[in-house]
Amino acid sequence: MxxxxxxxxxxxxxxLNKGYIDLLQNKINKGGNAVELIGAGINGNKVYDLYLRLEADVIDFNPDIVVIYVGINDVWHKMAGxxxxxxxxxxFYRAIIKKLQSKNIRVVLCTTSVIGEKPKKNTQDADLDAYSAVVTNLAKQLKCPLVDLRSAFKNYxxxxxxxxxxxxxxxxxxxHLNDKGNQLVAEEMFKILMPVGLG
Known part of the structure; x- marks a missing residue:
């Protein structure tokens, strides 16, 4: 896997050490599952960057599952135009999903997390909610499991x-996540990944 x-x-x-992928790998290893987790993240990437490097950085590695966690920069960078x-x-998000699904790769989607942590009114909350709604709708339309990080972060x-x-x-x-943020993301992802392919 x-x-x-x-x-x-x-x-x-x-x-990195104590990053959410590292935490997931440790948790999976303890469970005795033979699963390889690979991070394909690049600083500053937006959804179209993922689309452009989809073949080289993902499809060429023949994954069983791809977890897409993007959208923060798409929103955050709007402040700079x-x-x-x-x-x-x-x-672009829909095109990525459909391309992966055409290769029989299972796709897990994640809503955006936060740009500012105030429980009451950060500058870009409305956009984050709107872009997360897009991801949620895509998950429903294209039958992808969803990790709702937006809700998890807001509740926390x-x-x-x-x-x-x-x-x-x-x-x-x-x-960017601290140790507690990485732990929360790992927990939320694990809950979804277990029934998708780790159980």
């Missing part, structure tokens, strides 16, 4: 961020 995690800097960091409009986001922040901090609860800087 081979699983590729396809994404941006959050996924790249996930392969170089994000991805939501229609294009959906178009409501419970543990009573001081309304911008960062430091699940992230180091409002975006």
């Amino acid at each position: 081979k699983i590729i995690f396809f994404g941006d800097s959050i996924t790249k960091a996930g392969t 170089v994000g991805t409009e939501i229609e294009k986001f959906e178009e 922040e409501r419970s543990y961020n009573s001081k309304n901090k911008t960062a430091g609860i699940l992230t180091t800087d409002g975006v």
Whole structure:
């Protein structure tokens, strides 16, 4: 069994010690499952970057499952005028899924997490909710399991961020995961991956 995690800097960091991919690999190894986890994350990537490197970085490795975790930069970079409009986001995302499915590769989708950790009103919350809704709808339409990180992060922040901090609860800087953030992502992904292919 081979699983590729396809994404941006959050996924790249996930392969490091205590990153979410590292935590998943350790958990799977303890369970006695023969599963290889591969991180295919590149800093700054948006959905169209994933589309452009889909063959070389994913399909050529013949994975059984691909976990797509992208969207933060598509939203975040809109503040600098170089994000991805939501229609294009959906178009490229759908194309990635359909290409993988055409190769009989199972696809797991993840909603976006956070850009700022305040439980009450971060600048780009509305966009994150909208882009996460696109991912959720694609999961339903194309019959892909969904890891709803957006909801998991929001619920955690409501419970543990009573001081309304911008960062430091699940992230180091409002975006990139700290140890607790990596643990949460690993737990949420494991719950979905178990029935998909690890059970």
